[in-house]
Amino acid sequence: MPQTIAVLDFGSQYTQIIARRIRECEVFSKIYPFDTPAQALKADNVSGIILSGGPSSVFARKAPIPDPGIFELDIPVLGICYGIQLMGHLLGGVVAKSDHREYGKGTLKVTRPGRLFKGLPRRLRVWNSHGDRLTRLPKGFQPIGATDNSPFAAIEDLKRNFYGIQFHPEVFHTEHGVDILRNFLLGVCRVRPDWTMKDFVQQAIEKIRETVGSSRVILGLSGGVDSSVAAALIHRAIGKRLTCVFVDNGLLRHEEREAVETLYKKHFKIDVRVVDASATFLRRLKGVTDPEAKRKIIGRTFISVFERSVRTIGGGARFLAQGTLYPDVIESVAIGNNPAALIKSHHNVGGLPARMKLRLLEPLRELFKDEVRRVGEALGLPKEVVWRQPFPGPGLGVRVIGEITRERLKILRAAEAILHDEMMSSGWYWKVWQSFCVFLPVKSVGVVGDERNYAYVIGLRVVESIDAMTADWARLPYDLLQVVSSRITNEVRGVSRVVLDISSKPPATIEWE
Ligand code: XMP
Numbered sequence: 001m002p003q004t005i006a007v008l009d010f011g012s013q014y015t016q017i018i019a020r021r022i023r024e025c026e027v028f029s030k031i032y033p034f035d036t037p038a039q040a041l042k043a044d045n046v047s048g049i050i051l052s053g054g055p056s057s058v059f060a061r062k063a064p065i066p067d068p069g070i071f072e073l074d075i076p077v078l079g080i081c082y083g084i085q086l087m088g089h090l091l092g093g094v095v096a097k098s099d100h101r102e103y104g105k106g107t108l109k110v111t112r113p114g115r116l117f118k119g120l121p122r123r124l125r126v127w128n129s130h131g132d133r134l135t136r137l138p139k140g141f142q143p144i145g146a147t148d149n150s151p152f153a154a155i156e157d158l159k160r161n162f163y164g165i166q167f168h169p170e171v172f173h174t175e176h177g178v179d180i181l182r183n184f185l186l187g188v189c190r191v192r193p194d195w196t197m198k199d200f201v202q203q204a205i206e207k208i209r210e211t212v213g214s215s216r217v218i219l220g221l222s223g224g225v226d227s228s229v230a231a232a233l234i235h236r237a238i239g240k241r242l243t244c245v246f247v248d249n250g251l252l253r254h255e256e257r258e259a260v261e262t263l264y265k266k267h268f269k270i271d272v273r274v275v276d277a278s279a280t281f282l283r284r285l286k287g288v289t290d291p292e293a294k295r296k297i298i299g300r301t302f303i304s305v306f307e308r309s310v311r312t313i314g315g316g317a318r319f320l321a322q323g324t325l326y327p328d329v330i331e332s333v334a335i336g337n338n339p340a341a342l343i344k345s346h347h348n349v350g351g352l353p354a355r356m357k358l359r360l361l362e363p364l365r366e367l368f369k370d371e372v373r374r375v376g377e378a379l380g381l382p383k384e385v386v387w388r389q390p391f392p393g394p395g396l397g398v399r400v401i402g403e404i405t406r407e408r409l410k411i412l413r414a415a416e417a418i419l420h421d422e423m424m425s426s427g428w429y430w431k432v433w434q435s436f437c438v439f440l441p442v443k444s445v446g447v448v449g450d451e452r453n454y455a456y457v458i459g460l461r462v463v464e465s466i467d468a469m470t471a472d473w474a475r476l477p478y479d480l481l482q483v484v485s486s487r488i489t490n491e492v493r494g495v496s497r498v499v500l501d502i503s504s505k506p507p508a509t510i511e512w513e
Contacts, residue, residue: 002199003191005029006046008036010054010064010082016326017170018052018080018181020368023200025182026193038069048076048189051083053168057132058082058089059097065090076161076188081130084155084164091138091162101131105173106147114144114156115187116163116180125175126153126167133166161188197374201233204363204375208237211319217361218314219321220306221246221272222393223260226323226364228385229376233363234321235270236379243271243317245309247302250278251395251409254417263385273313277305285397285404291513294404298394307352320358324365325372389434390468398513402441407494408456412439414492415458422484423462432474433465437488438501438512446489446496455496458488462501463510471505 005022009015009031022029032041034054041049049070056063068090070077079087088095108124110117117124126147134152137143141162145154153166163184169177185191217234221227221244234242244264248257257274264270284297310320353360364372376386392398396416400408415437423429438459446453460481465471485498501508 001044002028002195004044004046005048005050005185005189005191006036006041006044007031007050007052008034008066008070008083010034010052010086011056012053012082014168014170015052016366018050019366020326020371021170021178021181022185023195023371024178025185026195027185027191028195028199034064034066036067038067038073041070041075042073046075047191048078048185049073050184051077051079051086053081053083053129056082057097058085058095059132071160071162076184077163078184078188079162079164080170081166081168084134084166085130085132087162087164088134088136088138091141093134093138093141094136095132096135098131098133101129102149103129106149106153106167108145108147108153108167110145110154112142112144114142114158116144116154116156116165116183118183118187120176120179120183125173126169126177127171127173128167130166134164163188197371197378200371201236201375201378204233205237208234208361208363211361212238212241214241215318216241216243216314216316217319217321218242218310218317218358219244221260221264223256223385224323224391225369225376225386225388226325226372228264228323228381229372229379230321230323230362230364231264231270232268232379232381233375234361235268240271242321243273243314245306245313246272246274247305247309248274248276248278249281249298249302249305249395249397251281251298251397251404253391253396254413254420263382273309275305275309275313277301280305282404282406287403289402291398294397294513295394298397302393303352307356310352310356310358318359319361320353320356321361321363323372324360324362326366326368329365387430389429389432389436392511398511399436400439400441401512408439408441411456411492411494412437412458415439415488415495415498418487418491419460419484422480422487426477426480428462428474428476428480431464433463433468433471434510435460435462435474437461440499444497453496455494457497457499458492458495459512460484460498460500461510461512463505465505465510468510471510473500473502473504 007018007029019029085095106126106128108126110122133150140157141155143152144156147153155164169180219231221231231244246260264272281301284301288294373386419437423435440457442457443454444457462474463471464474488498
């Protein structure tokens with residue numbers, strides 16, 4: 001095992017974020033249950049221990065308490081939030097009980113930089129989320145930072161190498177949070193920053209092999225980043241025992257199905273079965289114009305088609321693999337005032353695994369999107385897959401406004417292919433969040449040669465965004481817009497006009513439906 005930092009999990013929803021920040025410092029960490037025996041940590045030869053935060057109070061009847069032996073191992077310990085209170089409580093300090101939690105921003109005044117704040121400013125904006133607080137230090141500790149609410153917001157015992165901080169260094173709202181962690185890892189625990197995504201891949205492969213044994217695995221491949229990376233990773237681990245199902249719902253973009261076949265089947269030699277269900281989807285969508293009704297039909301049809309495919313193609317598979325990421329497991333921490341967001345359970349494919357007695361295999365479950373991209377790169381997936389723009393599950397179904405017909409899909413695909421082509425050749429594809437066309441069921445008059453052309457309108461939607469929660473329309477160069485517009489009206493039969501969407505989100509949304 002590489003040099004390891006143990007993160008003891010006391011139930012904070014930030015525990016995975018601590019692990020992520022440690023990965024950012026190029027150090028390997030492993031999350032352990034809070035009550036892991038000290039001797040087990042010693043046996044794993046860990047270089048440092050981090051006590052995570054947690055929702056409990058040290059006074060609660062069932063408060064999670066670690067093995068006190070962890071303080072006897074001669075290994076550095078950093079307590080975060082609940083972790084600092086545990087240190088106070090277990091090492092002979094005094095913790096004051098509080099009935100309400102304190103959330104939000106505060107300012108930390110660093111009174112002594114010590115090792116933890118080495119090289120950092122003396123005032124830091126920090127994020128608090130705690131109930132109880134430390135009022136008397138255990139023997140051997142010194143205060144090194146204070147906030148308005150607490151003279152002991154940061155403490156150290158240099159001799160034993162114990163450190164505690166009342167605030168959360170792992171959340172984005174804390175300034176230099178990752179630097180504080182790095183100081184602990186590199187400066188206190190003295191680990192080398194040499195762990196990379198290649199190491200993650202290697203470890204993940206071993207774990208997949210261990211979990212799966214000699215069984216077969218089935219995976220729904222959408223062509224998006226998450227399922228593609230999961231497929232490539234699992235294929236590395238178990239080769240031919242992975243079967244991927246790609247459902248053609250008839251709502252794919254120009255040559256999308258062919259691209260998936262070429263890349264995964266030909267290039268990666270992955271067993272991909274394409275299920276052409278386009279006729280079923282389009283039949284069920286016939287005459288439907290309401291956006292929500294369309295979404296529901298597409299979602300339900302996908303589940304039934306996929307379920308049937310798993311039964312026929314994946315007969316004998318014991319695992320259903322999914323590209324679930326950590327943000328699918330926990331809601332975004334950036335929403336609202338309180339980053340202590342609610343945990344939601346990930347919705348797997350319609351209860352399919354339970355119904356079919358399949359076990360879930362989710363090798364990316366601990367990672368964040370940008371990390372998954374790096375894993376994809378480490379696995380040799382092309383830039384076009386790893387950095388592709390998001391594409392909604394219901395596909396072109398939410399981009400044909402009104403009724404979905406083959407003719408309309410054909411027009412939209414042709415227009416979209418031109419936009420894509422020009423975005424790629426100008427390099428703008430990589431600079432924006434999403435760029436796509438919308439089919440408008442509106443006819444307008446144009447002229448082609450000497451003839452009146454009464455045909456449809458195509459809308460261009462190109463947006464910039466960080467996380468799709470808000471978005472602004474991209475200021476594309478006029479010359480680029482001009483080429484796209486004239487190519488679409490000249491080359492796509494059935495289109496007489498191209499319009500540009502200049503709405504931001506909010507109040508508009510990114511997709512039109
Ligand atoms: P909106 O339109 O809500 O889109 O501003 C935000 C982001 O989500 C994508 N999107 C979807 N993705 N199923 C999906 O998988 C959907 O039904 C869906 N609707 C929107 C959209 O492309 C954008 O990135």
